[in-house]
Amino acid sequence: MTFDATVEAATGEWGSTRKPVVVAVDGSERNKSAVAWAAAEAAAVGADLVLVTAVEDSAVPVPHFSVHEQEGQAQDMLGRVRHEAQHVVRETEVSTDVEAGNVSDVLLRKADQARVIVVGKRGVSGFTRILVGSTSIAVAGRSPVPVAVIPPSWKQEDHSTAPLVVGIDPYRPHHRLLHLAFSRAQRLGVPLVPVHGWDVPAMYSWDAPSVHAVTEDWARKAHEEFDKVLAVWRERFPDVEVRATYRRLSPAQALLEAADGAQMLLLGRHQHTRTHGFNVGSVARAVLHHAECPVLVVPTEDE
Numbered sequence: 001m002t003f004d005a006t007v008e009a010a011t012g013e014w015g016s017t018r019k020p021v022v023v024a025v026d027g028s029e030r031n032k033s034a035v036a037w038a039a040a041e042a043a044a045v046g047a048d049l050v051l052v053t054a055v056e057d058s059a060v061p062v063p064h065f066s067v068h069e070q071e072g073q074a075q076d077m078l079g080r081v082r083h084e085a086q087h088v089v090r091e092t093e094v095s096t097d098v099e100a101g102n103v104s105d106v107l108l109r110k111a112d113q114a115r116v117i118v119v120g121k122r123g124v125s126g127f128t129r130i131l132v133g134s135t136s137i138a139v140a141g142r143s144p145v146p147v148a149v150i151p152p153s154w155k156q157e158d159h160s161t162a163p164l165v166v167g168i169d170p171y172r173p174h175h176r177l178l179h180l181a182f183s184r185a186q187r188l189g190v191p192l193v194p195v196h197g198w199d200v201p202a203m204y205s206w207d208a209p210s211v212h213a214v215t216e217d218w219a220r221k222a223h224e225e226f227d228k229v230l231a232v233w234r235e236r237f238p239d240v241e242v243r244a245t246y247r248r249l250s251p252a253q254a255l256l257e258a259a260d261g262a263q264m265l266l267l268g269r270h271q272h273t274r275t276h277g278f279n280v281g282s283v284a285r286a287v288l289h290h291a292e293c294p295v296l297v298v299p300t301e302d303e
Contacts, residue, residue, distance in 0.1 A: 013045065013183035014115045020048035020095075022110045023118040024103070024139075027053075027077040030152035031120050035081055037150045037294065038118040039088040044187075047115060049089050051078050051096045054106040074098040104138040111143045116296075121151045121288070137288060140297040141269070146180070149288055149295045159263035159293070163191040163243065166266040167255050167283070170196055170225035174268035174300040178229075181266045182237040191241040193262065196226050197254025198247075219248070252286035259293055266296045 023038035025031060035051070042049040055070045078096035085094050099106045107117055119136045140147040166181040185192035198218070223246055234242055247254040259265040267284050288295055 013180060013187055014047075018047070019113060019115040020050045021045075021116055021118060022050045022052055022107070022114040024107055024120070024135075025051045025053045025078060025081050026120075027081065032084075033152055033154040034118050034120040034150040035085060036088070037148065037154065037156055039085045039094075040156055041116070041118070041148075042093065043089050045115075047093075049085060049094045050110070050114070051081055051085070051094065052106065052110055053078060053098055054103045055098060055100050056102070071098050071100075103135050104142075107135075107139050108142055111145050114145055116146045116148055117143055118148045118150060121149050137285065140284070140288065143297075144299055146296055146298045149297070151292060151294065154294060156263070160188075161190060162261055162263035163193050164188070164264050164266065165193045165195055165255065165259045165262045167251065167268070167287075168194050168196050168226065168229060169268075170222055170229050173229045174298070176300050177266060177268040177298045178233055180296075180298055182233050182240055184264075184266075185240045186237055188263075190263070191243050193243045193245055193258050194226075194230055195245045195247070195254050195258045196222065197249045197251040198222060215248070222246075251283045252290075255283070255287055256290055259287075259291055262293050264294045264296055265291055266298060268300045269297050270300065 021038050021042040023035055025035060039049055041047075053074050055074055075096065075098055078098065082094050082096055097110075099109070101109075107119070111117055117139060119139055121136060136147075136149050140149060164181060164185050166177065168178070181192055181194075226244070226246055230242060230244055234240075245254070245258050247257070249257070255265060255267075265287060267287060269281070269284060284297060288297075
Protein backbone atom coordinates (compact mmCIF):
# COMPACT_ATOMS: atom_id res chain seq x y z
CA MET A 1 0.00 0.00 0.00
CA THR A 2 1.37 3.42 -0.96
CA PHE A 3 0.97 6.29 1.46
CA ASP A 4 1.48 9.91 0.45
CA ALA A 5 2.74 11.50 3.65
CA THR A 6 3.31 14.82 1.87
CA VAL A 7 -0.42 15.26 1.34
CA GLU A 8 -1.26 14.09 4.86
CA ALA A 9 1.33 16.38 6.44
CA ALA A 10 -0.32 19.39 4.83
CA THR A 11 -3.60 18.69 6.65
CA GLY A 12 -2.15 18.58 10.15
CA GLU A 13 -1.85 16.01 12.91
CA TRP A 14 -5.35 14.54 12.71
CA GLY A 15 -5.88 15.22 9.01
CA SER A 16 -8.68 17.51 7.85
CA THR A 17 -11.34 15.91 10.05
CA ARG A 18 -13.62 18.09 12.15
CA LYS A 19 -14.71 15.15 14.25
CA PRO A 20 -14.76 15.55 18.06
CA VAL A 21 -12.65 14.13 20.87
CA VAL A 22 -14.77 11.51 22.67
CA VAL A 23 -13.96 10.63 26.28
CA ALA A 24 -15.41 7.89 28.48
CA VAL A 25 -16.65 9.26 31.82
CA ASP A 26 -17.55 7.40 35.01
CA GLY A 27 -17.51 10.23 37.57
CA SER A 28 -14.71 8.75 39.69
CA GLU A 29 -11.64 10.60 40.91
CA ARG A 30 -9.39 8.33 38.83
CA ASN A 31 -11.33 9.27 35.72
CA LYS A 32 -10.55 12.97 36.04
CA SER A 33 -7.14 12.68 34.38
CA ALA A 34 -8.70 11.17 31.23
CA VAL A 35 -11.32 13.93 31.06
CA ALA A 36 -8.71 16.63 31.63
CA TRP A 37 -6.45 15.21 28.91
CA ALA A 38 -9.36 14.98 26.48
CA ALA A 39 -10.48 18.56 27.21
CA ALA A 40 -6.96 19.91 26.72
CA GLU A 41 -6.60 17.96 23.47
CA ALA A 42 -9.93 19.25 22.15
CA ALA A 43 -9.01 22.84 23.01
CA ALA A 44 -5.55 22.51 21.43
CA VAL A 45 -6.79 21.21 18.09
CA GLY A 46 -10.04 23.20 17.97
CA ALA A 47 -12.32 20.17 18.26
CA ASP A 48 -15.58 19.61 20.10
CA LEU A 49 -15.53 17.47 23.23
CA VAL A 50 -18.09 14.71 23.80
CA LEU A 51 -18.48 13.25 27.31
CA VAL A 52 -19.90 9.71 27.13
CA THR A 53 -21.11 7.30 29.78
CA ALA A 54 -22.91 3.97 29.54
CA VAL A 55 -25.84 2.60 31.49
CA GLU A 56 -26.02 -1.16 31.46
CA ASP A 57 -29.23 -2.25 29.73
CA SER A 58 -29.56 -5.51 31.68
CA ALA A 59 -32.49 -6.11 34.00
CA VAL A 60 -32.43 -4.00 37.16
CA PRO A 61 -32.79 -6.18 40.28
CA VAL A 62 -34.50 -3.49 42.38
CA PRO A 63 -38.10 -3.02 41.17
CA HIS A 64 -38.35 0.69 41.97
CA PHE A 65 -34.98 1.64 40.47
CA SER A 66 -35.62 2.01 36.74
CA VAL A 67 -33.26 2.45 33.81
CA HIS A 68 -34.70 5.96 33.46
CA GLU A 69 -33.52 6.77 36.99
CA GLN A 70 -30.06 5.48 36.10
CA GLU A 71 -30.02 7.64 33.00
CA GLY A 72 -31.07 10.66 35.08
CA GLN A 73 -28.22 10.08 37.53
CA ALA A 74 -25.81 9.65 34.64
CA GLN A 75 -26.93 12.95 33.09
CA ASP A 76 -26.45 14.70 36.44
CA MET A 77 -22.95 13.25 36.73
CA LEU A 78 -22.05 14.30 33.18
CA GLY A 79 -23.41 17.78 33.89
CA ARG A 80 -20.96 18.16 36.76
CA VAL A 81 -18.06 16.90 34.64
CA ARG A 82 -19.11 19.21 31.80
CA HIS A 83 -19.01 22.19 34.17
CA GLU A 84 -15.43 21.31 35.13
CA ALA A 85 -14.41 20.82 31.50
CA GLN A 86 -15.69 24.26 30.59
CA HIS A 87 -12.66 25.74 32.32
CA VAL A 88 -10.72 24.44 29.31
CA VAL A 89 -13.29 24.13 26.50
CA ARG A 90 -16.08 26.64 25.88
CA GLU A 91 -19.60 25.51 26.77
CA THR A 92 -20.76 25.39 23.16
CA GLU A 93 -17.98 22.92 22.40
CA VAL A 94 -18.86 20.39 25.10
CA SER A 95 -21.73 17.90 24.80
CA THR A 96 -22.84 14.90 26.85
CA ASP A 97 -24.24 11.53 25.87
CA VAL A 98 -25.73 8.73 27.96
CA GLU A 99 -26.23 5.44 26.12
CA ALA A 100 -27.55 2.07 27.19
CA GLY A 101 -25.39 -0.96 26.61
CA ASN A 102 -22.05 -2.59 27.26
CA VAL A 103 -19.36 0.02 27.86
CA SER A 104 -17.00 -1.18 25.13
CA ASP A 105 -19.81 -1.41 22.58
CA VAL A 106 -21.02 2.10 23.42
CA LEU A 107 -17.55 3.57 22.91
CA LEU A 108 -16.96 1.62 19.70
CA ARG A 109 -20.28 2.88 18.31
CA LYS A 110 -18.98 6.39 18.89
CA ALA A 111 -15.69 5.72 17.11
CA ASP A 112 -16.93 6.45 13.60
CA GLN A 113 -17.87 9.96 14.71
CA ALA A 114 -14.64 10.63 16.62
CA ARG A 115 -11.10 11.65 15.80
CA VAL A 116 -9.86 9.95 18.98
CA ILE A 117 -11.42 7.95 21.82
CA VAL A 118 -10.03 8.71 25.29
CA VAL A 119 -10.29 6.19 28.13
CA GLY A 120 -8.74 5.75 31.55
CA LYS A 121 -6.10 3.12 32.04
CA ARG A 122 -7.79 1.73 35.13
CA GLY A 123 -10.88 2.62 37.02
CA VAL A 124 -12.99 1.97 40.01
CA SER A 125 -16.72 1.93 39.75
CA GLY A 126 -17.51 5.56 40.52
CA PHE A 127 -20.75 5.40 38.55
CA THR A 128 -20.49 2.75 35.89
CA ARG A 129 -17.83 0.14 35.24
CA ILE A 130 -16.41 2.11 32.34
CA LEU A 131 -12.69 2.31 32.90
CA VAL A 132 -11.72 -1.20 33.87
CA GLY A 133 -8.44 -2.33 32.32
CA SER A 134 -10.09 -4.91 30.08
CA THR A 135 -12.43 -2.25 28.68
CA SER A 136 -9.51 -0.02 27.75
CA ILE A 137 -7.77 -2.89 25.99
CA ALA A 138 -10.96 -3.96 24.22
CA VAL A 139 -11.58 -0.47 22.87
CA ALA A 140 -7.93 0.06 21.90
CA GLY A 141 -7.90 -3.31 20.16
CA ARG A 142 -11.05 -2.81 18.10
CA SER A 143 -11.47 0.91 17.47
CA PRO A 144 -11.13 2.14 13.87
CA VAL A 145 -9.75 5.45 15.20
CA PRO A 146 -6.86 6.13 17.60
CA VAL A 147 -7.45 5.42 21.29
CA ALA A 148 -5.66 7.36 24.03
CA VAL A 149 -5.29 5.47 27.32
CA ILE A 150 -4.59 7.88 30.20
CA PRO A 151 -3.16 6.77 33.57
CA PRO A 152 -4.88 7.89 36.77
CA SER A 153 -3.43 11.03 38.38
CA TRP A 154 -1.76 12.05 35.11
CA LYS A 155 -1.26 15.84 34.85
CA GLN A 156 -0.44 16.83 31.29
CA GLU A 157 0.73 20.30 32.30
CA ASP A 158 3.61 18.72 34.24
CA HIS A 159 4.89 17.03 31.08
CA SER A 160 4.33 19.65 28.38
CA THR A 161 8.00 19.79 27.35
CA ALA A 162 8.67 16.04 27.60
CA PRO A 163 9.32 14.06 24.40
CA LEU A 164 7.01 11.76 22.50
CA VAL A 165 8.00 8.12 21.96
CA VAL A 166 6.92 6.07 18.94
CA GLY A 167 7.50 2.38 18.31
CA ILE A 168 8.79 1.41 14.84
CA ASP A 169 9.21 -1.90 13.08
CA PRO A 170 11.67 -0.91 10.33
CA TYR A 171 10.54 -3.80 8.13
CA ARG A 172 6.84 -2.91 8.43
CA PRO A 173 6.65 0.82 9.15
CA HIS A 174 3.18 2.21 9.83
CA HIS A 175 3.10 5.43 7.87
CA ARG A 176 -0.08 6.79 9.45
CA LEU A 177 1.41 6.25 12.88
CA LEU A 178 4.63 8.02 11.88
CA HIS A 179 2.72 10.89 10.32
CA LEU A 180 0.73 11.38 13.50
CA ALA A 181 3.84 11.13 15.71
CA PHE A 182 5.90 13.60 13.67
CA SER A 183 2.96 16.00 13.26
CA ARG A 184 2.22 15.93 16.97
CA ALA A 185 5.87 16.51 17.90
CA GLN A 186 5.96 19.44 15.48
CA ARG A 187 2.78 20.99 16.92
CA LEU A 188 3.94 20.59 20.51
CA GLY A 189 7.53 21.64 19.78
CA VAL A 190 9.01 18.63 21.58
CA PRO A 191 11.54 15.94 20.59
CA LEU A 192 10.39 12.68 19.06
CA VAL A 193 12.02 9.41 20.14
CA PRO A 194 11.53 6.64 17.54
CA VAL A 195 12.30 3.26 19.11
CA HIS A 196 13.17 -0.10 17.64
CA GLY A 197 13.73 -2.98 20.04
CA TRP A 198 14.76 -6.46 19.03
CA ASP A 199 16.05 -9.66 20.55
CA VAL A 200 17.61 -12.94 19.42
CA PRO A 201 15.14 -15.73 18.58
CA ALA A 202 15.08 -18.68 20.99
CA MET A 203 16.52 -21.00 18.32
CA TYR A 204 19.91 -19.27 18.75
CA SER A 205 19.81 -18.67 22.49
CA TRP A 206 21.94 -21.69 23.43
CA ASP A 207 24.50 -21.40 20.64
CA ALA A 208 26.87 -18.54 21.46
CA PRO A 209 28.85 -18.56 18.15
CA SER A 210 25.61 -18.56 16.16
CA VAL A 211 24.22 -15.75 18.29
CA HIS A 212 27.26 -13.56 17.70
CA ALA A 213 27.32 -14.08 13.94
CA VAL A 214 23.58 -13.74 13.44
CA THR A 215 23.06 -10.79 15.74
CA GLU A 216 25.76 -8.72 14.09
CA ASP A 217 24.17 -9.26 10.69
CA TRP A 218 20.66 -8.60 11.98
CA ALA A 219 21.77 -5.51 13.85
CA ARG A 220 23.43 -4.02 10.78
CA LYS A 221 20.50 -4.72 8.44
CA ALA A 222 17.82 -3.64 10.88
CA HIS A 223 19.70 -0.46 11.73
CA GLU A 224 19.99 0.37 8.03
CA GLU A 225 16.26 -0.13 7.52
CA PHE A 226 15.50 1.91 10.64
CA ASP A 227 17.61 4.80 9.33
CA LYS A 228 15.97 4.59 5.90
CA VAL A 229 12.49 4.89 7.39
CA LEU A 230 13.49 7.83 9.56
CA ALA A 231 15.34 9.62 6.75
CA VAL A 232 12.10 10.08 4.81
CA TRP A 233 10.29 11.57 7.79
CA ARG A 234 13.23 13.72 8.90
CA GLU A 235 13.13 15.32 5.47
CA ARG A 236 9.38 15.95 5.64
CA PHE A 237 9.54 17.32 9.20
CA PRO A 238 12.92 19.11 9.40
CA ASP A 239 11.90 21.13 12.50
CA VAL A 240 11.34 18.03 14.63
CA GLU A 241 14.25 16.97 16.84
CA VAL A 242 14.61 13.21 16.36
CA ARG A 243 16.34 11.09 19.01
CA ALA A 244 16.41 7.65 17.41
CA THR A 245 16.80 4.75 19.84
CA TYR A 246 17.87 1.28 18.69
CA ARG A 247 18.12 -1.32 21.45
CA ARG A 248 18.77 -5.02 21.78
CA LEU A 249 15.82 -5.55 24.08
CA SER A 250 12.37 -7.00 23.68
CA PRO A 251 10.20 -4.41 21.85
CA ALA A 252 7.98 -3.86 24.90
CA GLN A 253 10.94 -3.38 27.24
CA ALA A 254 12.66 -1.01 24.80
CA LEU A 255 9.50 1.09 24.51
CA LEU A 256 8.84 1.20 28.24
CA GLU A 257 12.42 2.23 29.03
CA ALA A 258 12.35 4.94 26.34
CA ALA A 259 8.98 6.19 27.63
CA ASP A 260 10.31 6.85 31.13
CA GLY A 261 9.71 10.58 31.45
CA ALA A 262 7.85 10.92 28.14
CA GLN A 263 4.51 12.69 27.72
CA MET A 264 3.09 10.02 25.39
CA LEU A 265 3.95 6.70 23.81
CA LEU A 266 2.48 5.99 20.35
CA LEU A 267 1.94 2.47 19.03
CA GLY A 268 0.60 1.06 15.78
CA ARG A 269 -2.03 -1.69 15.61
CA HIS A 270 -3.03 -3.62 12.53
CA GLN A 271 -6.63 -2.83 11.71
CA HIS A 272 -8.73 -5.92 11.00
CA THR A 273 -12.17 -6.16 9.52
CA ARG A 274 -13.51 -8.29 12.36
CA THR A 275 -15.20 -6.36 15.16
CA HIS A 276 -15.04 -8.83 18.03
CA GLY A 277 -12.17 -9.97 20.23
CA PHE A 278 -8.96 -8.26 21.26
CA ASN A 279 -6.79 -7.24 18.30
CA VAL A 280 -4.00 -5.91 20.50
CA GLY A 281 -0.71 -7.78 20.14
CA SER A 282 1.52 -8.87 22.99
CA VAL A 283 3.78 -5.79 22.73
CA ALA A 284 0.89 -3.32 22.84
CA ARG A 285 -0.79 -5.24 25.64
CA ALA A 286 2.40 -5.19 27.75
CA VAL A 287 2.89 -1.50 27.11
CA LEU A 288 -0.72 -0.67 27.98
CA HIS A 289 -0.43 -2.53 31.26
CA HIS A 290 2.92 -1.10 32.38
CA ALA A 291 3.36 2.36 30.82
CA GLU A 292 3.22 5.24 33.28
CA CYS A 293 2.46 7.83 30.60
CA PRO A 294 -0.50 8.11 28.18
CA VAL A 295 -0.45 5.57 25.35
CA LEU A 296 -1.97 6.32 21.94
CA VAL A 297 -2.88 3.18 19.99
CA VAL A 298 -3.20 3.98 16.28
CA PRO A 299 -4.97 1.53 13.95
CA THR A 300 -3.12 1.11 10.68
CA GLU A 301 -3.89 -0.90 7.59
CA ASP A 302 -1.32 -3.39 6.33
CA GLU A 303 1.16 -1.32 4.35
